[in-house]
Amino acid sequence: MDIKATVLDILNDLTGSDVSGAMDDNLFDSGIMDSMASVQLLLSLQSELGVNVPVSEFERSEWDTPNKIIAKVETLA
Amino acid sequence: MLTFEPYGNPTYFALLGVALLPLMIGLLYGKRSRLYETLVSIFFLVLTFGGSKWTQGVALIIYILYEVVLTWGYAVYRRNHNSGPLFYLMVILAIAPLTIVKVTPAVENGQSSLIGFLGVSYLTFRAVQTMMETRDGTLKNYNIMTFLQFMLFFPTISSGPIDRYRRFEADYRSVPDRDKYLGMLQKGIRYLFVGFLYKFILAYYFGTILMPKLQLMAMHSRGGFLDISWPLIGYMYCYSADLFFDFAGYSLFAVGTSYIMGIATPMNFNQPWRSPNIKDFWNRWHITLSFWFRDFIYMRLVFWFMKHKIFKKPTTTANVTYIINMLIMGFWHGVTWYYITYGLFHGVALVVNDTWLRYKKKHRQSIPHNKFTQIFAIFLTANLVCFSFLIFSGILDKIWFLK
Structure with missing residues (x-):
């Protein structure tokens, strides 16, 4: 399964809303994501893609839109 | 010397x-x-x-x-x-x-x-x-x-x-190019002057002129229900104003001086009084401290709790960690009943806030959202924050326990 689809699945599960229509929207500004959801995202990335992201790698401004998250995961995978 | x-x-x-x-x-x-x-x-x-x-x-x-x-x-x-x-x-x-x-x-x-x-x-x-x-x-x-x-x-x-x-x-390790540095210089000097206004005019007025008077009046007006009086309420707002202008003023000096030295030290305040809820307030008030707590205590504790499956529901994990996080912040301010209560107050406020946000998300259609509710949310948040600063100020300790 490719990274983009998996990340979108994780995000949809986490936020309870479909984010695929707004790939450049800031997830934190709109309140869809918060610190708790960030940690859940990191744990899901680990379990579903085997991508290990330590908490201090999570600089919020680099992870705040679906597109940025996908790009980040692709560099780390 | x-x-x-x-x-x-x-x-x-x-x-x-x-x-x-x-x-x-x-x-x-x-x-x-x-x-x-x-x-x-x-x-x-x-x-x-x-x-x-x-x-x-x-x-x-x-x-x-x-x-x-x-x-x-x-x-x-x-x-x-x-x-x-x-x-x-x-x-x-x-x-x-x-x-x-x-x-x-x-x-x-x-x-x-x-x-x-x-x-x-x-x-x-x-x-x-x-x-x-x-x-x-x-x-x-x-x-x-x-x-x-x-x-x-x-x-x-x-x-x-x-x-x-x-x-x-x-x-x-780097030197900003001239255009970038001129921008930083301009910002830095502006920060210093806004800092002068905050710290030496506004904080001076609220903290040095007004606050001692209100404190005296509040001490003389004891005796009612929980010793609450109008001067005490005045003190609450005055103390909050002083706390903000004093610390935001200091922070502007520190950031301004850093900018002049070519170091973009992060900002500490971002219009905290217009936060529509407590969660947002902590993204705007003493930002570098609250982000430190977020990144090095909250997120790490949540990570640990979830990895070891300590709590069944993610919401329980979030709530317990909010309380722990804010209690640690309270203890950090000092080991007194009012700092710890202040921490607990904000921990509980964050839990209530999150519960409300979840409820609102689920019932989006039936909950009105307009200019009026927005203003009400800002008003409510600002007053809750001022109340928490009343606890934080320690005046209740004097009002209740000083003979």
Whole structure:
């Protein structure tokens, strides 16, 4: 399964809303994501893609839109 | 010899201006003289921690050496090993001096600890953060000289903002180009002047002129239900205004001075009084502290709880961690009933806030959202915050328990 689809699945599960229509929207500004959801995202990335992201790698401004998250995961995978 | 409180009086600013002028000219011509910057830093550190405060200076030097040994030792160890218990031990050792400083007044009848000095908290935050990022492997090239510059960067040494090692290092190792530096210079000078307005006019009015009067009136108006009176309510708003203008003013000085030195120290306040809820308030108030707590306590605890499946539901994990996080923040302010209550109050407020946000998300259609509800939310948040500052101020301790 490719990274983009998996990340979108994780995000949809986490936020309870479909984010695929707004790939450049800031997830934190709109309140869809918060610190708790960030940690859940990191744990899901680990379990579903085997991508290990330590908490201090999570600089919020680099992870705040679906597109940025996908790009980040692709560099780390 | 004279000692100065950082940004405390016109002489300090005059000295600052003279000391920074060569540095500004250098940066405008694309040069950063580490030697000169170090000399300026030492000069201002001596102004703050020398003279009659020399015991604090000695405490600072010993403390810095101690943290250097710990962080450097850990960085060397971490190159080839990664033991969990050793990491926890190192973190405990790194916060041990701060813990002693914070607990001493509570057990020694208000006596302050001999190992304390102005800014010990803020230095501890920086050291612990350096250690945690070393463990995570995100900070790989720990350098003692950079660490010292980062810890002892004089504009922010006494009360923050709390920068991050990697961010500071990137700025410190580079020289901004002329356009960028001119922008920083302009911002820096504007910050200093807004700081003057906040700290020397507004905070002076609220804190020095108005607050003592209101406190006296509140003490004389005791006797009603819980000793609450109109002057006490006035005190609540006055104290909140003073707290904001005093600390935001200081922070503007610290950030402004950093910008003039070509270092983009992060901002500490971002219009906190327009937050529509408590969660957003903590993204706008004392930002570098609340983000430090978010990144190094909240997220790490949540991560640990979820990885070890301690709680069944993610919401329980979030709620328990909110309370722990804010209680630690309360204890950090000092071991008194009112600081701890203040922490607990904000922990509970965050839990309630999150529950409400979840409810609102589920019932989006049936809950009105318009200009009026927005204004009401801002009003409610501001008043809740002011009430929490009333607890924080410690005046209730005097009103209720002072005979």
